[in-house]
Amino acid sequence: MSDPLVQLTGVGKSYGPIRALYDVDLRVGAGEVTCVLGDNGAGKSTLIKVISGLHPHTSGSLRVDGAERRFSSPREALDLGIATVYQDLAVVPLMEVWRNFFLGSELVAGRFPLARMRIREMRRIADQELRKMGIVVADIDQPIGTLSGGQRQCVAIARAVYFGARVLILDEPTAALGVKQSGVVLRYIAAARDAGLGVVFITHNPQHAYLVGDHFVILKRGAAVLDAARGRVTLDELTTQMAGGDELAELSRELGRPA
Amino acid sequence: MRRTLRLLARPEAGALAAAVVIFVFFLAVAPSFRSLAAFCTVLYQSSTIGIVAVGVGLLMIGGEFDLSAGVITISAGLVNSMFCWYFGVNMWVGAALSLLFCLAVGFLNGWLVMRTGIPSFLVTLGTFFVLQGANLGVTKLVTGSVSSRDVSAIDGFDSLRAVFASSTTAGAATIWITVLWWVLFAGVAGWTLQLTRIGNWIYAVGGSAGSARAVGVPVVRTKIGLFMVVSFLGWFVGMHLLYRFNTLQAGNGVGNEFLYIIAAVVGGTLLTGGFGNASGVAIGAFIFGMTSLGIVYAGWDPNWFKAFLGVMLLLAVLVNTYVRRLSAGKAA
Numbered sequence: 001m002s003d004p005l006v007q008l009t010g011v012g013k014s015y016g017p018i019r020a021l022y023d024v025d026l027r028v029g030a031g032e033v034t035c036v037l038g039d040n041g042a043g044k045s046t047l048i049k050v051i052s053g054l055h056p057h058t059s060g061s062l063r064v065d066g067a068e069r070r071f072s073s074p075r076e077a078l079d080l081g082i083a084t085v086y087q088d089l090a091v092v093p094l095m096e097v098w099r100n101f102f103l104g105s106e107l108v109a110g111r112f113p114l115a116r117m118r119i120r121e122m123r124r125i126a127d128q129e130l131r132k133m134g135i136v137v138a139d140i141d142q143p144i145g146t147l148s149g150g151q152r153q154c155v156a157i158a159r160a161v162y163f164g165a166r167v168l169i170l171d172e173p174t175a176a177l178g179v180k181q182s183g184v185v186l187r188y189i190a191a192a193r194d195a196g197l198g199v200v201f202i203t204h205n206p207q208h209a210y211l212v213g214d215h216f217v218i219l220k221r222g223a224a225v226l227d228a229a230r231g232r233v234t235l236d237e238l239t240t241q242m243a244g245g246d247e248l249a250e251l252s253r254e255l256g257r258p259a
Numbered sequence: 260m261r262r263t264l265r266l267l268a269r270p271e272a273g274a275l276a277a278a279v280v281i282f283v284f285f286l287a288v289a290p291s292f293r294s295l296a297a298f299c300t301v302l303y304q305s306s307t308i309g310i311v312a313v314g315v316g317l318l319m320i321g322g323e324f325d326l327s328a329g330v331i332t333i334s335a336g337l338v339n340s341m342f343c344w345y346f347g348v349n350m351w352v353g354a355a356l357s358l359l360f361c362l363a364v365g366f367l368n369g370w371l372v373m374r375t376g377i378p379s380f381l382v383t384l385g386t387f388f389v390l391q392g393a394n395l396g397v398t399k400l401v402t403g404s405v406s407s408r409d410v411s412a413i414d415g416f417d418s419l420r421a422v423f424a425s426s427t428t429a430g431a432a433t434i435w436i437t438v439l440w441w442v443l444f445a446g447v448a449g450w451t452l453q454l455t456r457i458g459n460w461i462y463a464v465g466g467s468a469g470s471a472r473a474v475g476v477p478v479v480r481t482k483i484g485l486f487m488v489v490s491f492l493g494w495f496v497g498m499h500l501l502y503r504f505n506t507l508q509a510g511n512g513v514g515n516e517f518l519y520i521i522a523a524v525v526g527g528t529l530l531t532g533g534f535g536n537a538s539g540v541a542i543g544a545f546i547f548g549m550t551s552l553g554i555v556y557a558g559w560d561p562n563w564f565k566a567f568l569g570v571m572l573l574l575a576v577l578v579n580t581y582v583r584r585l586s587a588g589k590a591a
Contacts, residue, residue, distance in 0.1 A: 052473075075475045089473050092466035094533045095459075103463050104474035106456040116454045159474075 003066070004029050005167050005198045006051060006082065011060035013046050020046040022223040023060065027215075028167060028198040033189065035209035036202045037242055038219035044202050047219070048171050051200065052084035053077035078104075083160035084169040087176065090156035093145030097137055100144045101126035101159050125162075133158045133188065150181030154188050167198040174208050186211055206238040218242065270527025271539030273578040277525070277571070278542050278549070285553035292556040296431045303433075305548025306441035308518050309541055310496050313444045314489035315519035316540030320452070321485045322465035322532025323372060323379040327364065327386040328493050329515030334390045335361050335497025336507045337398060340407040350415035358494050364390070365490025369483030379486075391513060398509035407507045416502070423495070424503035437499055441541075444492065449537035461485065466533025521568055522547055525575040546571065 004027040013021040021043045028034040038044045049055040050062065053071030062069050064080050071077050074084070091100045098119075107118040127140045135154050137147065144152060153173045160168055170189065174182040189212050193199055203209050209216060216233055218226040218241050226233070226241055240248070266272065285292045311328055318325055338360050339353035368386055372379045395405060402408050410416060426435045452458035460481045463471035472478045501507060526543030528535030547568070554564050 054473075074473055078475050084473060086470075086473055089467065089470040092463050092470050092533065094466045094529075095462050099459055099462065103459060103471065104476045106459055108456050115456070116450075117456055117459065119454065 004063075005065060006200075007063045007066075008051070009061045009063070011047075011050060011057045011062060013050055013055065014058045020222055021050070021057075024217075024219070024224050025227060026200075026217055026224075028200050030166070030198050031193055031196050032214045033193050033199040033201055033212050034215040034217065035213035036200060036217050036219060037204060037206060037209055037238065039204060039242070041221075042219040043222040044204075044219055045171065046222070048084060048086075048169055048200075048202060051077070051082060052169055053082070078163075081164055081166035082169065083163065083165035083167070085153065085156040085160060085171065085173060087153075087172040091144045091152050094143050096141050097130075097144050097147070097155065098123045098126040098140045101129070101155065101162075105163050129158050129162045130155065133161075133191070148181060150177050150184045153177075153185050157185075157188055157192065161192060161195070161197065165197065167200065168192055169200045169202070171202050172204070173201075174203060174205060182208060204242065206235060206242045210235045210238060269539075270529075270535045270579075271542055272527070273575060274526045274539050274542040274546065277575070278546050281546060281549055281553070285549060285557065289553055289557035292553055294431065296433065297552070297556060299432050299434060299438075301545075301548045301552050302438045303435040303548075304552055305545045306435065306437040307496060307499070308515070308522055308547050309441045309544030310437065310444055311489065311492045311515070312519040312522040312540050312544045313441075313448045313537065314485075314492040315516075316523040316526065316528050316535060316537065316543075317448055317452070317461060318485045318489050319520070319523050319528045319530070320465045320532060320535045321461045321482055322468065323369075323482060323485065324383060324520070325368060325486060325489045326380065326383040326516045327368065327390055328383075328489050328519055329517070330387055330390045330394060330512040331361060331364060331490055331493035332497040332500060332515065333394050333507060333509065333512035334364075335494040336501035337394055337407055337509060339498070340410050340501055340507060341398065341401045343413050344408045344410050345401055347413070350410065350413050350419050352415075354415075354419060354498060357497070358491070361490040361494035361497075362487050365487035366483060368490070369486030372486070373479045373482055387516065391510075394509045394512075405509045407509070409505055410501075411505045419498070420502040423498040423501075437496075440495070441544075445537050445541045448540075452537055457481070457484075462533055464532075465529075518547060518568075521572050524579075525571055527575075527579055529579070530576075543575075 006028050008024060008026040010023045010025065011021065012019065012023055024047060026034060026036070036044055036047060050057045053074045053076050056070050056072055064082065069080070092103065102122050107122055108115045109118050110116055123140050130137060133154060135151055135158065144155065147155065157168065157170070173185050177185065186208060189199055189201060193212070201209065201212065214230050216226065216228055216238060217224050291297060311332065315325060315328055335357045339350065339357040342356055343350050343353035364386060368379070368383050371377065371382045398405055398407060424436065426433050452461060460471065460476050463476050464478050464481050468478050522543035523535065523540050524530060524543070525546055526535065526539030526541070528540060550567055551564050554567070555561055
């Protein structure tokens with residue numbers, strides 16, 4: 001196992017009197033996929049917000065390359081190579097594909113107030129990077145909202161990779177997608193891992209997680225209930241835990257239908 | 260096919276078609292519309308709305324509203340006029356003070372919207388009423404009436420008039436300097452939107468502020484900046500009014516905020532942000548100028564003008580919504 005790029009130790013997060021996250025440990029190294037599973041409200045999105053810099057954590061420690069950090073803006077996390085692709089906030093639908101690709105990291109020439117974007121170059125690079133990843137868009141000038149959901153996620157991931165992300169945090173990238181589209185995204189996750197990136201893959205689908213994961217963390221009500229490496233846990237165990245585990249067994253007794 | 264659609268989906272496509280139809284229509288029904296002099300008057304009329312509409316259009320692309328943009332023009336003129344009249348200082352000092360005042364109002368609008376999360380419609384509705392009341396109240400306190408005093412004899416008036424309210428005549432054509440300023444501001448806005456990083460940010464904060472923030476766009480600074488651009492352009496038009504008419508009625512300016520918004524929407528700006536461009540907004544302001552004068556040239560009751568504007572607005576929204584759905588697919 002390589003040294004962790006990002007390591008969380010006992011991280012907790014409170015919003016005023018409400019505790020959304022307790023004492024969570026998580027690590028991701030280069031070329032590894034760490035899957036975070038959990039039901040709705042389990043604390044997955046809070047965890048992402050802490051790592052991506054949207055909301056700072058309130059207890060525990062977050063280390064990037066071994067150095068203690070507490071982010072106060074997404075820019076700080078981005079500058080350390082931690083890029084997040086949100087399920088619903090991946091792109092700006094009405095903007096052209098190339099504008100989305102470079103949003104926030106535009107290439108400019110000249111000085112203020114006459115600085116202008118190097119548009120031709122940006123369009124060429126966006127097209128080239130997307131092709132490299134097997135996404136062929138008919139027209140780099142079309143609004144990104146015209147692409148399929150899977151393609152939009154892939155553009156967002158390709159963008160993060162191009163801009164030097166070392167750690168990718170993917171927030172339910174397959175949640176709203178069909179089987180085929182999910183396959184596109186999962187292949188892409190595997191490609192990013194093979195390219196040496198650390199991936200934190202957040203999902204509520206254990207099948208998807210097991211296809212690409214090296215390490216699995218299951219969250220429940222803000223705390224980790226399972227933390228195991230691949231080989232220490234089977235898909236069945238993951239599925240059972242995710243489906244509710246003991247609670248499910250109890251429920252099945254209660255509802256008591258004969259087999 | 261796709262290329263045609265893309266062209267049709269440009270924000271200004273509908274407005275351009277409408278402008279041509281309206282132009283031909285008034286050429287046909289209003290004989291006095293068919294002269295260079297009339298055309299110049301139309302341009303002047305368009306510029307008085309078009310200058311602030313440039314800023315309002317940018318702000319709307321950035322996903323926000325400013326209802327105080329109409330009265331701030333009068334506030335700007337009054338601050339300059341009454342300060343200089345009361346203290347007897349050079350008009351340039353008052354103009355600079357007025358500029359600071361307007362930028363502060365714009366900053367306050369933006370800061371309140373970003374800080375509180377209250378919709379800009381409400382925040383600027385508040386500023387609108389505060390300014391409207393203060394315009395009348397302060398003017399009455401200072402001058403004893405609801406109009407500002409004659410300031411044409413104060414130092415600096417003439418040079419400021421040359422900047423903000425002069426005109427040149429060549430034959431039948433009279434070109435007001437505001438027309439040139441309007442073209443300049445619209446050009447800078449278009450350049451910024453299409454070719455610069457800040458333009459990219461404006462589209463992004465309007466299209467999806469959350470996505471923009473997540474990739475590191477400074478959303479708060481961008482939006483506050485846009486509010487300040489609107490109040491700067493409001494100041495500019497206020498200066499024009501003051502140096503053209505010398506005295507100002509403190510109760511004026513109310514209702515103009517809607518003309519700016521209509522110009523932007525007719526020009527293809529999306530009410531919810533993220534879509535539009537500068538030439539569309541300019542065409543929207545030009546349609547306003549043509550119809551407001553065309554109705555007069557045609558000899559009709561000018562009261563019908565507002566009804567016409569309302570119809571234009573509804574048609575523009577319908578056409579824009581339809582075209583955008585056609586071109587951008589259901590996802591957009």
